[in-house]
Amino acid sequence: MEIDKLKLYRGNPYIVNEHIQIHMPTLGEIVDYGEQDFYSMCFTIVEQPTNMKWQLWDVGVDWTEINQWDFFTDILAPSLTKEKTKILFGDIVDFSLMKKVYKKEIDSYVLVQDVAVFDEDSQDVGSAYYDDKSKKGLFRKKGKPNRNKNQPYEYQIIVDEYTYKMICKIIRDTYGFEEKHDRPANEVTKLAQIEDEKEEYMMNKDKPYVSNLMNFISAMVNSEGFKRDDVTVFDMNIYAFMDSVRRVSKIKNAQLLLQSGYSGFGIDLKDIDKKEIEWAGEI
Structure with a gap:
């Protein structure tokens, strides 16, 4: 599943399908x-069962026996209000x-939302931008051209597993969330992992x-070559900013290696x- 990173960098809403776009x-x-x-909201969208081992175990769910799609549809999605x-x-x-x-x-199972919107609430799917920061959802106009203006457009937003995986890919690439693939070798290891993570959570929950x-903003604003100051930096979209963090680090590391290599003593x-x-x- 490939994501157009240049589009993310540009900062325009990323169109996932005809009804869903992700604002940057x-x-x-x-x-x-x-x-x-x-x-916390972003992490909830992409959260995996392995990140909630003990919480699932305490309610009778084995985290190794539920896939991420079912985990999202059954447990996470109901908490993600508009x-x-x-x-x-x-x-x-x-x-x-x-x-x-x-x-x-x-x-397969899909998530379905029935929607009815009036003209003044709507936005054409042909536009890849949010009008005047309204951040409204995309939809395709349906019905006859001479439809009564007092009647709403009715349609369904459908999220299947592929769409959800694309959403997760975009969010992970943007915010740096790692996808885990750890599985315990046996039942003893599974129980040990559950206890370890519960203990770690209890130790850190009140911090x-x-x-x-x-920290990132302060470091970048004070880095040589970064073109934004402590005011204009807040106008950067998050993807471009995090790319700058990684890029500046890569540039400085390359410079140190080259200086050491050409010095004759490094x-x-x-x-x-x-x-x-x-x-x-490539970063």
């Missing part, structure tokens, strides 16, 4: 939303209202939240992976 918020929008709540996700999906898409429906033609964005550049000194290479 600026740092300022994230601050206004609340950084901790924002990242108010929580509007900053990403606009003011129409509402996972908490979606019903799980079996589709015989694809032999105050530490802002990651604050490392031998023949022993270094060329990708590490290609400052404009």
Whole structure:
């Protein structure tokens, strides 16, 4: 599943399908939303059963026997109200209202949301942008051209497993969430992992939240070559900003390696992976 990273970098809403697009918020929008709540919401969307081993175990669910799609549809989606996700999906898409429906033609379950909107609430699917920051959901106009203006457009937003995986891919690529593939070798290991993670959670649950964005923003604003200051940095979309964080780190690392290699007293550049000194290479 490939994502067009250049489109993410540009910052325009990323169109997933005819009804769903993902807004790329600026740092300022994230601050206004609340950084901790924002990242918690994003992580909830992509969360895997392995991240909630003991919580699932305590309610009688074996985390190794539930896949991520069922985990999302059955457990996570009902908590993702439109108010929580509007900053990403606009003011129409509402996972908490979606019903799980079996589709015989694809032999799989999908999430379905019935929608009815009037002209003044709508936005054409042909536009890849949110009009005047309204962040409304996309939809395709249906019905006859001479339809009564007082009657709403009615349609369904459908999220299948592929669509959900694409959403997860975009969010992980943007915010740096890792996808885990760990599985216990046996029952003893499984129980040990559950106890370890529960103990770690209890030890850390009351610790105050530490802002990651604050550290990144401070570092970048004070980095040579970064073109934004402490005011204009908040106009950057989050994908472009996080790319800058990684790019500046790669550039500085390449410079240090090259300086050491050419000094005659440091490392031998023949022993270094060329990708590490290609400052404009893939991150």
